[in-house]
Amino acid sequence: MTDNSFYVRDLGPLQGPVLIFGGPYSNLLATQAMREAAASLNIPGENVICTGDVVAYAGEPAKTTDAIMGWGITTVMGNCEESFGGEADDCGCGFEEGTACDVMSRQWYAYANAELNPEQRAWMRGLPSQVTFTLNSRRFAVVHGSAASINEFVFEGTDNAIKQRDLDALNVDAIIGGHAGVPFTQAFGDRFWHNAGVIGMPANDGTPRVWFSVIRPSGDDIEIEIYPLNYDYAAAASSMREKRLPDGYAKCMEDGLWPNMDVMPEAERAKVGVAIAPSIFQWRAQQQVAAE
Protein backbone atom coordinates (compact mmCIF):
# COMPACT_ATOMS: atom_id res chain seq x y z
CA MET A 1 0.00 0.00 0.00
CA THR A 2 1.40 3.34 -0.90
CA ASP A 3 0.10 6.74 0.08
CA ASN A 4 -2.32 8.44 -2.29
CA SER A 5 -3.23 5.20 -4.01
CA PHE A 6 -6.54 3.40 -4.15
CA TYR A 7 -6.54 0.39 -1.93
CA VAL A 8 -9.08 -1.96 -0.39
CA ARG A 9 -8.93 -3.07 3.23
CA ASP A 10 -10.67 -6.38 3.81
CA LEU A 11 -11.87 -6.86 7.37
CA GLY A 12 -12.82 -10.47 6.65
CA PRO A 13 -15.79 -12.08 8.34
CA LEU A 14 -17.24 -9.95 11.15
CA GLN A 15 -19.24 -11.35 14.04
CA GLY A 16 -22.07 -9.50 15.73
CA PRO A 17 -23.56 -6.14 14.85
CA VAL A 18 -21.58 -3.64 12.74
CA LEU A 19 -22.05 0.06 13.38
CA ILE A 20 -21.71 2.44 10.42
CA PHE A 21 -21.57 6.20 10.55
CA GLY A 22 -20.58 8.88 8.10
CA GLY A 23 -19.30 12.45 8.04
CA PRO A 24 -18.13 13.56 11.49
CA TYR A 25 -17.40 16.87 9.68
CA SER A 26 -15.21 18.27 12.52
CA ASN A 27 -18.19 17.98 14.88
CA LEU A 28 -16.43 16.81 18.04
CA LEU A 29 -19.51 16.68 20.28
CA ALA A 30 -21.40 14.51 17.80
CA THR A 31 -18.36 12.25 17.45
CA GLN A 32 -18.13 11.85 21.22
CA ALA A 33 -21.88 11.11 21.40
CA MET A 34 -21.41 8.53 18.62
CA ARG A 35 -18.72 6.76 20.61
CA GLU A 36 -20.94 6.73 23.71
CA ALA A 37 -23.84 5.32 21.68
CA ALA A 38 -21.60 2.57 20.29
CA ALA A 39 -20.57 1.68 23.85
CA SER A 40 -24.19 1.70 24.95
CA LEU A 41 -25.02 -0.67 22.08
CA ASN A 42 -22.06 -2.86 23.09
CA ILE A 43 -20.41 -2.57 19.69
CA PRO A 44 -16.61 -2.67 19.94
CA GLY A 45 -14.32 -0.50 17.79
CA GLU A 46 -13.37 -3.36 15.51
CA ASN A 47 -17.01 -3.55 14.39
CA VAL A 48 -17.37 0.19 13.76
CA ILE A 49 -16.81 1.74 10.32
CA CYS A 50 -16.79 5.44 9.45
CA THR A 51 -17.56 6.20 5.80
CA GLY A 52 -15.23 9.21 5.72
CA ASP A 53 -15.20 13.04 5.78
CA VAL A 54 -13.90 13.20 9.33
CA VAL A 55 -13.04 16.87 8.80
CA ALA A 56 -15.38 19.40 7.20
CA TYR A 57 -17.75 22.24 8.13
CA ALA A 58 -17.75 22.26 11.96
CA GLY A 59 -15.51 23.81 14.57
CA GLU A 60 -13.10 21.12 15.79
CA PRO A 61 -11.17 19.57 12.90
CA ALA A 62 -8.03 18.54 14.82
CA LYS A 63 -9.80 17.25 17.94
CA THR A 64 -12.35 15.34 15.86
CA THR A 65 -9.56 13.71 13.85
CA ASP A 66 -7.82 12.74 17.09
CA ALA A 67 -11.09 11.33 18.45
CA ILE A 68 -11.53 9.11 15.39
CA MET A 69 -7.84 8.13 15.26
CA GLY A 70 -7.89 7.20 18.96
CA TRP A 71 -11.08 5.15 18.83
CA GLY A 72 -9.69 2.09 17.08
CA ILE A 73 -12.31 1.92 14.33
CA THR A 74 -12.01 1.51 10.56
CA THR A 75 -12.33 4.66 8.47
CA VAL A 76 -12.84 4.88 4.71
CA MET A 77 -11.09 7.77 3.00
CA GLY A 78 -13.50 10.59 2.18
CA ASN A 79 -12.85 13.33 -0.34
CA CYS A 80 -11.95 15.61 2.59
CA GLU A 81 -9.25 13.18 3.80
CA GLU A 82 -7.99 12.92 0.25
CA SER A 83 -7.76 16.71 0.02
CA PHE A 84 -6.29 17.41 3.46
CA GLY A 85 -3.99 14.42 3.27
CA GLY A 86 -2.68 15.61 -0.07
CA GLU A 87 -2.74 19.27 1.05
CA ALA A 88 -5.02 20.19 -1.86
CA ASP A 89 -6.49 23.64 -2.35
CA ASP A 90 -10.12 22.66 -1.74
CA CYS A 91 -12.30 19.97 -0.18
CA GLY A 92 -12.81 18.03 -3.37
CA CYS A 93 -16.56 17.74 -2.82
CA GLY A 94 -17.08 18.53 -6.45
CA PHE A 95 -19.32 21.56 -5.89
CA GLU A 96 -19.84 23.64 -8.98
CA GLU A 97 -17.99 26.93 -8.99
CA GLY A 98 -19.94 29.84 -7.58
CA THR A 99 -22.61 27.73 -5.87
CA ALA A 100 -23.39 28.37 -2.21
CA CYS A 101 -21.53 25.19 -1.21
CA ASP A 102 -18.53 26.26 -3.20
CA VAL A 103 -18.40 29.68 -1.53
CA MET A 104 -18.86 28.31 2.00
CA SER A 105 -16.44 25.45 1.53
CA ARG A 106 -13.65 27.89 0.83
CA GLN A 107 -14.12 29.32 4.36
CA TRP A 108 -14.27 26.13 6.42
CA TYR A 109 -11.63 24.43 4.31
CA ALA A 110 -9.09 27.14 4.98
CA TYR A 111 -9.83 27.01 8.71
CA ALA A 112 -9.49 23.21 8.93
CA ASN A 113 -6.43 23.19 6.69
CA ALA A 114 -4.63 25.49 9.13
CA GLU A 115 -5.57 23.30 12.12
CA LEU A 116 -4.44 19.85 11.00
CA ASN A 117 -0.97 18.59 11.87
CA PRO A 118 1.35 16.40 9.73
CA GLU A 119 0.56 13.26 11.72
CA GLN A 120 -3.15 13.70 11.10
CA ARG A 121 -2.56 14.29 7.38
CA ALA A 122 -0.39 11.18 7.18
CA TRP A 123 -3.16 9.17 8.83
CA MET A 124 -5.62 10.53 6.27
CA ARG A 125 -3.34 9.59 3.38
CA GLY A 126 -3.11 6.04 4.70
CA LEU A 127 -6.86 5.43 4.77
CA PRO A 128 -8.36 2.79 2.46
CA SER A 129 -10.60 3.94 -0.37
CA GLN A 130 -12.75 0.89 0.08
CA VAL A 131 -13.43 -1.47 3.00
CA THR A 132 -14.93 -4.92 2.57
CA PHE A 133 -16.29 -7.42 5.07
CA THR A 134 -18.65 -10.34 5.26
CA LEU A 135 -21.52 -10.70 7.70
CA ASN A 136 -23.85 -13.71 7.77
CA SER A 137 -22.19 -14.90 4.53
CA ARG A 138 -23.07 -11.70 2.70
CA ARG A 139 -20.36 -9.58 1.22
CA PHE A 140 -20.32 -5.84 1.88
CA ALA A 141 -18.24 -3.07 0.35
CA VAL A 142 -17.99 0.34 2.01
CA VAL A 143 -17.10 3.35 -0.13
CA HIS A 144 -17.24 7.08 0.46
CA GLY A 145 -19.10 8.31 -2.62
CA SER A 146 -19.58 5.52 -5.13
CA ALA A 147 -17.41 2.68 -6.37
CA ALA A 148 -16.57 4.82 -9.37
CA SER A 149 -15.77 8.08 -7.65
CA ILE A 150 -14.90 9.27 -4.16
CA ASN A 151 -17.04 12.39 -4.56
CA GLU A 152 -20.09 11.05 -6.38
CA PHE A 153 -23.30 11.87 -4.48
CA VAL A 154 -25.53 8.78 -4.28
CA PHE A 155 -28.90 9.52 -2.70
CA GLU A 156 -31.99 7.31 -2.67
CA GLY A 157 -33.30 9.50 -5.49
CA THR A 158 -30.12 9.11 -7.55
CA ASP A 159 -30.52 7.10 -10.75
CA ASN A 160 -30.71 3.44 -9.73
CA ALA A 161 -28.59 2.47 -12.71
CA ILE A 162 -25.61 4.01 -10.88
CA LYS A 163 -26.18 1.83 -7.80
CA GLN A 164 -26.68 -1.30 -9.87
CA ARG A 165 -23.59 -0.44 -11.88
CA ASP A 166 -21.55 -0.36 -8.68
CA LEU A 167 -23.08 -3.52 -7.20
CA ASP A 168 -22.15 -5.30 -10.44
CA ALA A 169 -18.72 -3.73 -10.63
CA LEU A 170 -17.74 -4.68 -7.08
CA ASN A 171 -19.59 -8.01 -7.22
CA VAL A 172 -20.90 -7.67 -3.66
CA ASP A 173 -24.27 -8.19 -1.98
CA ALA A 174 -24.41 -4.70 -0.53
CA ILE A 175 -22.68 -1.37 -0.91
CA ILE A 176 -22.55 1.07 1.96
CA GLY A 177 -21.94 4.62 0.81
CA GLY A 178 -21.39 7.90 2.62
CA HIS A 179 -20.84 11.45 1.31
CA ALA A 180 -24.50 12.28 0.56
CA GLY A 181 -25.57 12.93 4.16
CA VAL A 182 -29.06 11.38 4.25
CA PRO A 183 -29.67 7.82 5.51
CA PHE A 184 -31.52 5.29 3.38
CA THR A 185 -31.63 1.60 2.51
CA GLN A 186 -32.68 0.53 -0.96
CA ALA A 187 -33.12 -3.01 -2.27
CA PHE A 188 -32.26 -4.23 -5.74
CA GLY A 189 -33.58 -7.76 -5.80
CA ASP A 190 -31.53 -9.47 -3.13
CA ARG A 191 -28.86 -6.80 -3.10
CA PHE A 192 -28.75 -3.50 -1.24
CA TRP A 193 -27.43 0.00 -1.35
CA HIS A 194 -27.28 1.57 2.10
CA ASN A 195 -26.21 4.95 3.41
CA ALA A 196 -25.94 5.43 7.18
CA GLY A 197 -26.28 9.21 6.95
CA VAL A 198 -23.81 11.47 8.73
CA ILE A 199 -23.25 12.51 12.32
CA GLY A 200 -21.70 15.91 11.66
CA MET A 201 -24.77 17.69 10.25
CA PRO A 202 -28.52 16.95 10.33
CA ALA A 203 -30.19 15.21 7.39
CA ASN A 204 -32.19 18.21 6.07
CA ASP A 205 -35.26 16.82 7.85
CA GLY A 206 -36.00 19.86 9.99
CA THR A 207 -34.67 18.27 13.19
CA PRO A 208 -31.20 18.63 14.75
CA ARG A 209 -30.80 14.87 15.05
CA VAL A 210 -28.00 13.15 13.15
CA TRP A 211 -27.93 9.53 11.97
CA PHE A 212 -26.02 6.28 12.03
CA SER A 213 -26.85 2.64 11.38
CA VAL A 214 -26.35 -0.82 12.80
CA ILE A 215 -26.16 -3.86 10.53
CA ARG A 216 -27.24 -6.67 12.76
CA PRO A 217 -27.27 -10.43 12.08
CA SER A 218 -30.63 -11.90 13.11
CA GLY A 219 -30.62 -15.65 12.65
CA ASP A 220 -29.84 -16.11 8.95
CA ASP A 221 -31.28 -12.69 8.16
CA ILE A 222 -29.69 -9.29 8.47
CA GLU A 223 -31.41 -6.24 9.91
CA ILE A 224 -30.31 -2.79 8.85
CA GLU A 225 -31.28 -0.35 11.57
CA ILE A 226 -31.17 3.41 11.02
CA TYR A 227 -30.77 5.25 14.32
CA PRO A 228 -31.07 8.91 15.30
CA LEU A 229 -28.27 10.34 17.43
CA ASN A 230 -28.96 13.18 19.84
CA TYR A 231 -26.08 15.35 20.99
CA ASP A 232 -25.42 18.88 22.23
CA TYR A 233 -25.97 20.56 18.86
CA ALA A 234 -26.40 24.01 20.44
CA ALA A 235 -22.87 23.85 21.86
CA ALA A 236 -21.52 22.58 18.53
CA ALA A 237 -23.19 25.47 16.70
CA SER A 238 -21.91 28.07 19.14
CA SER A 239 -18.39 26.66 18.81
CA MET A 240 -18.67 27.28 15.05
CA ARG A 241 -19.84 30.83 15.57
CA GLU A 242 -17.03 31.57 18.01
CA LYS A 243 -14.62 30.54 15.28
CA ARG A 244 -16.45 32.67 12.73
CA LEU A 245 -17.14 29.71 10.49
CA PRO A 246 -19.98 30.00 7.94
CA ASP A 247 -23.21 30.65 9.85
CA GLY A 248 -25.23 28.64 7.34
CA TYR A 249 -23.84 25.39 8.72
CA ALA A 250 -24.14 26.47 12.38
CA LYS A 251 -27.78 27.32 11.74
CA CYS A 252 -28.26 23.97 10.01
CA MET A 253 -27.07 22.20 13.17
CA GLU A 254 -29.89 23.92 15.03
CA ASP A 255 -32.80 23.89 12.60
CA GLY A 256 -31.92 20.72 10.71
CA LEU A 257 -32.16 22.33 7.29
CA TRP A 258 -29.26 22.42 4.86
CA PRO A 259 -28.13 25.88 3.77
CA ASN A 260 -28.68 24.80 0.18
CA MET A 261 -29.70 21.72 -1.75
CA ASP A 262 -27.41 22.11 -4.77
CA VAL A 263 -26.30 18.48 -4.73
CA MET A 264 -29.70 16.87 -4.03
CA PRO A 265 -31.92 15.08 -6.54
CA GLU A 266 -35.53 16.24 -6.84
CA ALA A 267 -36.84 13.36 -4.70
CA GLU A 268 -34.73 14.45 -1.72
CA ARG A 269 -35.53 18.15 -2.22
CA ALA A 270 -39.21 17.26 -1.98
CA LYS A 271 -38.61 15.74 1.47
CA VAL A 272 -36.96 18.81 2.98
CA GLY A 273 -38.17 19.35 6.55
CA VAL A 274 -39.93 15.97 6.75
CA ALA A 275 -38.68 14.36 9.95
CA ILE A 276 -36.89 11.08 9.30
CA ALA A 277 -37.97 8.14 11.48
CA PRO A 278 -35.73 5.40 12.80
CA SER A 279 -36.30 2.24 10.78
CA ILE A 280 -35.31 -1.38 10.46
CA PHE A 281 -34.97 -2.94 7.04
CA GLN A 282 -35.03 -6.70 7.14
CA TRP A 283 -32.83 -8.45 4.62
CA ARG A 284 -34.12 -12.00 4.57
CA ALA A 285 -31.82 -14.86 3.71
CA GLN A 286 -32.23 -16.45 0.26
CA GLN A 287 -35.26 -14.42 -0.59
CA GLN A 288 -36.21 -11.66 -2.93
CA VAL A 289 -37.02 -8.57 -0.91
CA ALA A 290 -39.00 -5.78 -2.45
CA ALA A 291 -38.01 -2.20 -1.93
CA GLU A 292 -40.20 -0.26 0.44
Added chain:
Amino acid sequence: MSVTSRALDPRKFRDPHVTADGQQRAVVALTHLTTLWFNTGSLCNITCVNCYMESSPKNDALAYMTFAEVQAYLDEIDRENMRVEEIAFTGGEPFMNPNIIQMLEEVLARGYKALVLSNAMKPMLNKRDELLAIKERHADALSIRVSVDHFTRERHEDIRGKNTWPPMVDGLRWLAENKFKLAVAGRTCWDESEEQGRTGYGKLFETENIPVDPNDPGSLVLFPEMDADVDVPEITTHCWDILGVAPETMMCASSRMVVKRKGADKPVVMPCTLLPYDTNFELGHDLAQSDKMVKLNHPHCAKFCVLGGASCSPD
Protein backbone atom coordinates in the same frame (compact mmCIF):
# COMPACT_ATOMS: atom_id res chain seq x y z
CA MET B 1 -66.72 5.47 23.37
CA SER B 2 -70.10 3.80 23.17
CA VAL B 3 -69.74 2.83 19.51
CA THR B 4 -69.51 -0.88 18.84
CA SER B 5 -65.84 -1.73 18.45
CA ARG B 6 -64.64 -3.99 15.67
CA ALA B 7 -62.57 -7.01 16.62
CA LEU B 8 -58.84 -6.81 15.89
CA ASP B 9 -58.03 -7.94 12.34
CA PRO B 10 -56.04 -11.18 12.82
CA ARG B 11 -53.72 -10.33 9.91
CA LYS B 12 -52.38 -7.36 11.82
CA PHE B 13 -49.40 -7.33 14.20
CA ARG B 14 -47.89 -10.58 12.90
CA ASP B 15 -44.65 -9.82 11.03
CA PRO B 16 -42.42 -7.66 13.25
CA HIS B 17 -41.03 -5.84 10.21
CA VAL B 18 -43.97 -5.47 7.86
CA THR B 19 -47.61 -4.48 8.43
CA ALA B 20 -50.60 -6.45 7.08
CA ASP B 21 -50.68 -4.22 3.99
CA GLY B 22 -46.99 -4.70 3.28
CA GLN B 23 -45.59 -1.44 4.62
CA GLN B 24 -42.48 -1.05 6.74
CA ARG B 25 -43.44 -1.21 10.42
CA ALA B 26 -42.45 1.72 12.61
CA VAL B 27 -39.73 1.23 15.19
CA VAL B 28 -38.53 3.29 18.14
CA ALA B 29 -34.90 3.64 19.22
CA LEU B 30 -33.92 4.21 22.83
CA THR B 31 -32.93 7.86 22.92
CA HIS B 32 -31.86 7.92 26.55
CA LEU B 33 -32.97 5.72 29.42
CA THR B 34 -34.64 8.23 31.74
CA THR B 35 -37.03 6.05 33.73
CA LEU B 36 -36.43 2.45 34.73
CA TRP B 37 -39.54 0.62 35.89
CA PHE B 38 -39.66 -2.44 38.09
CA ASN B 39 -42.71 -4.61 38.05
CA THR B 40 -42.79 -5.67 41.67
CA GLY B 41 -45.05 -8.68 40.87
CA SER B 42 -48.44 -9.19 39.25
CA LEU B 43 -50.37 -9.96 42.45
CA CYS B 44 -52.92 -7.34 43.45
CA ASN B 45 -55.46 -7.07 46.24
CA ILE B 46 -58.25 -6.40 43.72
CA THR B 47 -59.28 -7.52 40.21
CA CYS B 48 -60.15 -4.74 37.77
CA VAL B 49 -62.04 -5.09 34.48
CA ASN B 50 -59.64 -5.00 31.51
CA CYS B 51 -56.57 -4.49 33.67
CA TYR B 52 -53.80 -4.49 31.02
CA MET B 53 -51.65 -6.35 33.54
CA GLU B 54 -54.42 -8.84 34.33
CA SER B 55 -53.40 -8.34 37.95
CA SER B 56 -55.47 -10.04 40.64
CA PRO B 57 -55.13 -11.77 44.00
CA LYS B 58 -54.44 -14.98 42.03
CA ASN B 59 -52.23 -13.89 39.12
CA ASP B 60 -48.65 -14.57 40.16
CA ALA B 61 -47.33 -14.91 36.58
CA LEU B 62 -44.85 -12.17 37.50
CA ALA B 63 -43.09 -13.05 40.73
CA TYR B 64 -42.20 -10.62 43.49
CA MET B 65 -39.02 -8.82 42.49
CA THR B 66 -36.38 -9.23 45.20
CA PHE B 67 -34.30 -6.49 46.77
CA ALA B 68 -31.09 -8.05 45.42
CA GLU B 69 -32.50 -8.04 41.87
CA VAL B 70 -33.38 -4.36 42.10
CA GLN B 71 -29.95 -3.64 43.53
CA ALA B 72 -28.22 -5.40 40.62
CA TYR B 73 -29.94 -3.10 38.10
CA LEU B 74 -29.15 -0.01 40.16
CA ASP B 75 -25.53 -1.17 40.28
CA GLU B 76 -25.48 -1.47 36.49
CA ILE B 77 -26.88 2.06 36.12
CA ASP B 78 -24.23 3.43 38.48
CA ARG B 79 -21.40 1.40 36.97
CA GLU B 80 -22.23 2.41 33.41
CA ASN B 81 -23.00 5.99 34.41
CA MET B 82 -26.36 5.82 32.63
CA ARG B 83 -27.86 9.08 33.88
CA VAL B 84 -31.22 7.53 34.71
CA GLU B 85 -33.39 10.06 36.51
CA GLU B 86 -36.26 8.10 37.94
CA ILE B 87 -36.93 4.59 39.24
CA ALA B 88 -40.59 3.65 39.12
CA PHE B 89 -42.52 0.75 40.61
CA THR B 90 -45.68 -0.80 39.28
CA GLY B 91 -47.41 -4.13 39.76
CA GLY B 92 -49.80 -5.64 40.67
CA GLU B 93 -49.97 -3.56 43.78
CA PRO B 94 -46.37 -2.62 44.60
CA PHE B 95 -47.09 -2.29 48.32
CA MET B 96 -47.87 -6.02 48.43
CA ASN B 97 -44.23 -6.78 47.64
CA PRO B 98 -42.62 -7.58 51.03
CA ASN B 99 -39.45 -5.63 50.11
CA ILE B 100 -40.97 -2.50 48.61
CA ILE B 101 -39.88 -0.22 51.45
CA GLN B 102 -36.30 -1.47 51.32
CA MET B 103 -36.30 -0.95 47.53
CA LEU B 104 -37.61 2.60 47.85
CA GLU B 105 -35.04 3.41 50.53
CA GLU B 106 -32.24 2.14 48.29
CA VAL B 107 -33.43 4.04 45.21
CA LEU B 108 -33.82 7.30 47.12
CA ALA B 109 -30.53 6.87 49.01
CA ARG B 110 -28.78 6.58 45.63
CA GLY B 111 -30.26 9.92 44.62
CA TYR B 112 -32.94 8.89 42.12
CA LYS B 113 -36.50 10.10 42.10
CA ALA B 114 -38.93 7.30 42.93
CA LEU B 115 -42.47 6.78 41.70
CA VAL B 116 -44.95 4.16 42.91
CA LEU B 117 -48.21 3.36 41.14
CA SER B 118 -50.66 2.22 43.80
CA ASN B 119 -54.37 1.80 44.43
CA ALA B 120 -53.78 3.47 47.83
CA MET B 121 -55.80 0.80 49.57
CA LYS B 122 -54.95 -1.43 52.50
CA PRO B 123 -51.53 -2.69 51.32
CA MET B 124 -50.31 0.91 51.14
CA LEU B 125 -51.93 1.98 54.40
CA ASN B 126 -50.27 -0.99 56.13
CA LYS B 127 -46.95 0.75 55.40
CA ARG B 128 -47.99 4.14 56.83
CA ASP B 129 -45.16 4.42 59.35
CA GLU B 130 -42.47 3.34 56.90
CA LEU B 131 -43.78 5.76 54.26
CA LEU B 132 -43.78 8.65 56.73
CA ALA B 133 -40.19 7.82 57.66
CA ILE B 134 -39.21 7.87 53.97
CA LYS B 135 -41.04 11.17 53.49
CA GLU B 136 -39.14 12.60 56.44
CA ARG B 137 -35.78 11.62 54.95
CA HIS B 138 -36.35 12.19 51.24
CA ALA B 139 -39.24 14.69 51.01
CA ASP B 140 -40.56 15.08 47.47
CA ALA B 141 -38.13 12.67 45.81
CA LEU B 142 -40.89 10.08 46.29
CA SER B 143 -44.15 10.42 44.35
CA ILE B 144 -47.15 8.16 44.53
CA ARG B 145 -49.67 7.90 41.71
CA VAL B 146 -53.04 6.60 42.75
CA SER B 147 -55.45 4.82 40.39
CA VAL B 148 -58.89 6.40 40.52
CA ASP B 149 -60.71 4.94 37.54
CA HIS B 150 -63.58 7.40 37.58
CA PHE B 151 -64.51 10.40 39.66
CA THR B 152 -67.77 8.76 40.75
CA ARG B 153 -67.94 5.85 43.16
CA GLU B 154 -70.33 3.96 40.88
CA ARG B 155 -68.11 3.89 37.81
CA HIS B 156 -64.90 3.44 39.77
CA GLU B 157 -66.45 0.33 41.35
CA ASP B 158 -67.80 -0.87 37.96
CA ILE B 159 -64.17 -1.31 37.00
CA ARG B 160 -62.45 -2.04 40.30
CA GLY B 161 -65.07 -4.00 42.21
CA LYS B 162 -67.57 -3.44 44.99
CA ASN B 163 -66.51 -1.40 48.01
CA THR B 164 -63.17 -0.41 46.46
CA TRP B 165 -64.04 3.30 46.63
CA PRO B 166 -64.03 4.09 50.39
CA PRO B 167 -60.58 2.57 51.15
CA MET B 168 -59.11 4.30 48.08
CA VAL B 169 -60.49 7.66 49.23
CA ASP B 170 -59.06 7.01 52.72
CA GLY B 171 -55.65 6.31 51.21
CA LEU B 172 -55.77 9.35 48.95
CA ARG B 173 -56.75 11.59 51.87
CA TRP B 174 -53.98 10.18 54.04
CA LEU B 175 -51.39 10.88 51.33
CA ALA B 176 -52.73 14.42 50.90
CA GLU B 177 -52.85 15.15 54.63
CA ASN B 178 -49.27 14.00 55.00
CA LYS B 179 -48.20 16.08 52.01
CA PHE B 180 -46.86 13.29 49.83
CA LYS B 181 -46.11 14.27 46.25
CA LEU B 182 -49.21 12.96 44.57
CA ALA B 183 -50.66 12.23 41.15
CA VAL B 184 -53.79 10.42 40.00
CA ALA B 185 -54.31 8.00 37.09
CA GLY B 186 -57.81 7.85 35.67
CA ARG B 187 -59.46 6.26 32.69
CA THR B 188 -61.63 7.52 29.87
CA CYS B 189 -63.65 4.39 29.07
CA TRP B 190 -66.96 6.18 29.17
CA ASP B 191 -68.85 8.37 26.81
CA GLU B 192 -67.18 11.45 28.22
CA SER B 193 -64.87 13.99 26.72
CA GLU B 194 -61.48 14.57 28.31
CA GLU B 195 -62.73 17.96 29.43
CA GLN B 196 -65.74 16.43 31.17
CA GLY B 197 -63.42 13.94 32.82
CA ARG B 198 -61.04 16.62 34.08
CA THR B 199 -63.92 18.71 35.38
CA GLY B 200 -65.36 15.69 37.22
CA TYR B 201 -62.03 14.80 38.80
CA GLY B 202 -61.53 18.46 39.68
CA LYS B 203 -64.72 18.46 41.73
CA LEU B 204 -63.71 15.25 43.51
CA PHE B 205 -60.30 16.68 44.37
CA GLU B 206 -61.90 19.84 45.68
CA THR B 207 -64.39 17.97 47.84
CA GLU B 208 -61.76 15.65 49.28
CA ASN B 209 -59.12 18.38 49.54
CA ILE B 210 -56.67 16.53 47.26
CA PRO B 211 -53.90 18.83 45.94
CA VAL B 212 -53.83 17.53 42.36
CA ASP B 213 -54.29 19.88 39.41
CA PRO B 214 -56.95 18.20 37.24
CA ASN B 215 -55.87 20.18 34.19
CA ASP B 216 -52.24 19.13 34.33
CA PRO B 217 -51.87 15.98 32.20
CA GLY B 218 -48.84 14.97 34.30
CA SER B 219 -50.79 15.21 37.59
CA LEU B 220 -54.03 13.69 36.37
CA VAL B 221 -53.07 11.08 33.77
CA LEU B 222 -56.04 9.78 31.77
CA PHE B 223 -55.74 6.42 30.01
CA PRO B 224 -57.95 5.15 27.21
CA GLU B 225 -59.86 1.87 27.15
CA MET B 226 -57.40 -1.00 27.42
CA ASP B 227 -59.07 -3.79 25.48
CA ALA B 228 -56.39 -5.41 23.31
CA ASP B 229 -59.00 -7.24 21.21
CA VAL B 230 -60.37 -4.07 19.64
CA ASP B 231 -59.19 -3.23 16.11
CA VAL B 232 -56.54 -0.54 15.73
CA PRO B 233 -54.43 0.61 12.77
CA GLU B 234 -50.85 -0.60 12.48
CA ILE B 235 -48.09 1.99 12.65
CA THR B 236 -45.75 2.35 9.67
CA THR B 237 -42.64 4.49 9.27
CA HIS B 238 -44.81 7.04 7.44
CA CYS B 239 -47.22 7.49 10.35
CA TRP B 240 -44.91 9.72 12.38
CA ASP B 241 -44.95 12.44 9.79
CA ILE B 242 -48.67 12.06 9.04
CA LEU B 243 -49.63 12.18 12.72
CA GLY B 244 -47.06 14.76 13.73
CA VAL B 245 -45.83 12.43 16.47
CA ALA B 246 -42.11 12.00 17.12
CA PRO B 247 -40.80 8.52 17.89
CA GLU B 248 -38.62 10.09 20.57
CA THR B 249 -41.74 10.90 22.62
CA MET B 250 -42.79 7.26 22.91
CA MET B 251 -42.32 5.57 26.26
CA CYS B 252 -39.93 2.99 24.79
CA ALA B 253 -37.60 5.83 23.68
CA SER B 254 -36.88 6.70 27.30
CA SER B 255 -38.03 3.82 29.51
CA ARG B 256 -37.60 0.15 30.16
CA MET B 257 -39.36 -2.20 32.60
CA VAL B 258 -37.83 -5.10 34.49
CA VAL B 259 -40.10 -8.11 35.16
CA LYS B 260 -39.45 -11.44 36.83
CA ARG B 261 -41.46 -14.31 35.36
CA LYS B 262 -42.68 -16.98 37.74
CA GLY B 263 -40.10 -19.77 37.86
CA ALA B 264 -37.46 -17.80 35.90
CA ASP B 265 -33.87 -17.69 37.11
CA LYS B 266 -33.54 -13.99 36.65
CA PRO B 267 -35.50 -10.91 35.61
CA VAL B 268 -35.81 -9.75 32.01
CA VAL B 269 -36.07 -6.25 30.54
CA MET B 270 -39.17 -5.22 28.57
CA PRO B 271 -39.57 -2.03 26.47
CA CYS B 272 -42.39 -0.46 28.49
CA THR B 273 -44.94 -0.98 31.25
CA LEU B 274 -47.71 -1.98 28.84
CA LEU B 275 -46.14 -5.21 27.59
CA PRO B 276 -45.17 -7.26 30.64
CA TYR B 277 -46.03 -10.70 29.31
CA ASP B 278 -45.34 -10.81 25.55
CA THR B 279 -42.04 -12.69 25.32
CA ASN B 280 -41.52 -11.43 21.74
CA PHE B 281 -40.69 -8.08 23.31
CA GLU B 282 -38.03 -9.34 25.73
CA LEU B 283 -34.86 -7.29 25.29
CA GLY B 284 -32.35 -9.23 27.40
CA HIS B 285 -31.44 -9.64 31.03
CA ASP B 286 -29.46 -6.48 31.66
CA LEU B 287 -29.90 -2.87 30.67
CA ALA B 288 -26.98 -2.91 28.24
CA GLN B 289 -28.74 -5.66 26.29
CA SER B 290 -31.98 -3.71 26.34
CA ASP B 291 -30.62 -0.87 24.18
CA LYS B 292 -32.38 -2.22 21.11
CA MET B 293 -34.92 -0.82 18.70
CA VAL B 294 -38.50 -1.68 19.56
CA LYS B 295 -40.68 -2.83 16.66
CA LEU B 296 -44.18 -1.45 17.20
CA ASN B 297 -45.77 -4.84 16.66
CA HIS B 298 -48.47 -4.83 19.33
CA PRO B 299 -51.93 -3.23 19.36
CA HIS B 300 -50.96 -1.36 22.54
CA CYS B 301 -48.11 0.35 20.67
CA ALA B 302 -50.61 1.83 18.25
CA LYS B 303 -53.50 2.48 20.55
CA PHE B 304 -51.89 3.82 23.69
CA CYS B 305 -48.59 5.20 22.60
CA VAL B 306 -48.66 6.43 19.01
CA LEU B 307 -52.36 7.24 18.68
CA GLY B 308 -53.36 7.67 22.33
CA GLY B 309 -50.38 9.55 23.65
CA ALA B 310 -50.23 7.36 26.74
CA SER B 311 -47.31 8.06 28.98
CA CYS B 312 -46.78 6.32 32.26
CA SER B 313 -44.37 8.85 33.67
CA PRO B 314 -45.65 12.00 35.40
CA ASP B 315 -42.94 14.10 33.78
